[in-house]
Amino acid sequence: AAGVIQSPRHLIKEKRETATLKCYPIPRHDTVYWYQQGPGQDPQFLISFYEKMQSDKGSIPDRFSAQQFSDYHSELNMSSLELGDSALYFCASRDPTDTQYFGPGTRLTVL
Amino acid sequence: EDQVTQSPEALRLQEGESSSLNCSYTVSGLRGLFWYRQDPGKGPEFLFTLYSAGEEKEKERLKATLTKKESFLHITAPKPEDSATYLCAVQAFNTDKLIFGTGTRLQVFP
Numbered sequence: 001a002a003g004v005i006q007s008p009r010h011l012i013k014e015k016r017e018t019a020t021l022k023c024y025p026i027p028r029h030d031t032v033y034w035y036q037q038g039p040g041q042d043p044q045f046l047i048s049f050y051e052k053m054q055s056d057k058g059s060i061p062d063r064f065s066a067q068q069f070s071d072y073h074s075e076l077n078m079s080s081l082e083l084g085d086s087a088l089y090f091c092a093s094r095d096p097t098d099t100q101y102f103g104p105g106t107r108l109t110v111l
Numbered sequence: 112e113d114q115v116t117q118s119p120e121a122l123r124l125q126e127g128e129s130s131s132l133n134c135s136y137t138v139s140g141l142r143g144l145f146w147y148r149q150d151p152g153k154g155p156e157f158l159f160t161l162y163s164a165g166e167e168k169e170k171e172r173l174k175a176t177l178t179k180k181e182s183f184l185h186i187t188a189p190k191p192e193d194s195a196t197y198l199c200a201v202q203a204f205n206t207d208k209l210i211f212g213t214g215t216r217l218q219v220f221p
Contacts, residue, residue: 004154031207042198043155045208056207090154098143098202100209102154 002026004103006091012109013081021076021106023091029101031055031094032074034066037105038087049074081110113138117199117212124189124219132184132215134199144182145209146175147198155198158184189219 005024013019025032031050035043045058049068060066063081068074078085086109092100116135124130136144143162147155159168161177168175172193174185184197196216200209 033207042211042213048207058208097160099145099157099160101157104154
């Protein structure tokens with residue numbers, strides 16, 4: 001069965017640089033979610049999109065922005081990166097039973 | 112404030128030694144409670160969704176149950192390949208997001 005696809009899988013950036021993470025949801029899933037998971041921590045909700053519109057917002061820094069495109073893929077743009085942004089970033093998409101299926105994640109390392 | 116607490120933080124079991132993981136929650140109207148399994152460095156893998164008190168779901172050696180205040184994940188005769196972190200999450204009616212607990216790190220030894 002098709003799963004959520006994320007790219008890149010690993011990303012290394014310097015402080016103050018910019019990063020773009022991409023997410024391709026499971027076909028026919030219309031809602032995309034972004035979560036951040038720091039080392040040894042649980043996933044924290046950042047933002048979600050339904051039918052290309054922002055549907056909910058969590059603890060996402062102002063330096064981050066996201067959007068969902070007409071083909072339902074989503075991108076998380078992160079600017080002025082800080083050391084504390086180093087984490088695993090997961091994208092998830094939702095099926096009609098409200099179940100969120102997670103991608104493999106992007107490991108971001110900020111040096 | 113919506114909140115999820117999982118216990119124990121870590122659990123070591125001998126292969127075949129059954130046990131239960133606990134997930135206590137406080138939420139303003141439960142839309143769903145979710146169990147996930149997460150291996151190190153990988154994305155959470157969906158296990159179960161529970162919607163109302165009294166509901167139970169089973170899959171292989173795992174069984175999830177739900178009451179109005181907590182959920183249990185029962186592991187029967189675990190195998191080493193069941194070793195992982197098990198995450199519990201809740202979703203409230205007025206939001207899309209999942210609120211996760213900090214997980215139970217399970218290790219099963221042969």
